[in-house]
Amino acid sequence: MNAIVVEFERSAYLVPFDLDSDFALRQSASRQAELYRADVCDPDKSFKMADKTTEELSKILEHMRNWVNTQPHLPKDIEDWLLLRFAHSCYYDLEKAKVAADLFFTLRAESSYLLKDRDPQSTQMQKILSIVNIGQLKLPGKKNIWIYQINDPGLDIYEYILDVKLFFTSTDAWLLENDDLEESDTVIMDVKDISLKFLTKFNVSIARKLSKYQEEAIPIRLKQVHIVNAPPFIDKIYGLMKPFLKKELTEMIYFHPPNSETLYKHVSRDELPADYGGTFPKMEDLNKSVVQLMMKHRERLNENLWVATDKKSKNKDKVQIETASFRSLAID
DSSP: OOEEEEEETTEEEEEEOSSOSOOOOOTTHHHHHHHHHHHHSOHHHHTOOSOOOHHHHHHHHHHHHHHHHTOTTSOSOOOHHHHHHHHHHTTTOHHHHHHHHHHHHHHHHHTGGGTSSOOTTSHHHHHHHTTEEEEEEEETTTEEEEEEEEOOTTOSSOOHHHHHHHHHHHHHHHHHHOOOOOSEEEEEEEOTTOOTTHHHHOOHHHHHHHHHHHHHTSSSOEEEEEEESOOTTHHHHHHHHGGGSOHHHHTTEEEEOTTOOGGGGTSOGGGSBGGGTOSBOOHHHHHHHHHHHHHHTHHHHTSOTTOOOSOOOOOTTOOOGGGOOOOOOOOO
């Protein structure tokens, strides 16, 4: 039996694991993310990360809009800012941006059940909101931090499908509210209340679609993923998800055990909520802002938002989703 070493800077858990042993904490996840994106995108475009001029953005938008108009399965009322987000998230490699956009709308159509019955005021959504706190922080330097915290020690209330619905609802609301083009996105997941009972809640089919959406479709620039308060058995839960994760994403993942301070080597205390020793409000208060945001966009969220139709293009130059390369997520 192989062993996976889940490294925590100077400390580590050595856990038995009956899978490949190629997972380890990478010291330079953010830099590796940039290098990978540079590899899959046009080298001449990949590192042009400075702000684009208004004229350049207009040309990019025109190019993306013209492409959308040739795709019968894509909605024609896609917002300008969303098209620009796809271009920006792919470092302005427009062919990669088309792949990401196509996948974004197509996966949402294929997973329509995750986008229905998600009214923030509904009984089901109130159920998951009672045990989950979400923080969405915008920081100087065009950085975003997304924080996700489960507060259900026995996982008696927790339901995986509702959890995923909440992910779509909260990120959709965030996209509707923000048209800034961020340079990096960092995800922090607090698993303090996770237990092996999660294994009985997990849905492989949903997880497969969700991971593809997060890795290759949602228009953000994911640089790091931090799992905080990770228990010794985290390998068993990670083992459920690892088959759906591309190697490039696993190399961005950092695990931090309870009561450790290794997170601060990657994220400044000043950029964190009070729950994690930072200067931002507590997660409970940050979550209230996220709920307010979902309520603000409740009408749009209850619509058939951002989905493709079944009229797939027969154009020889159509984007081939199956050849899409890994893109960065932004769930800083």
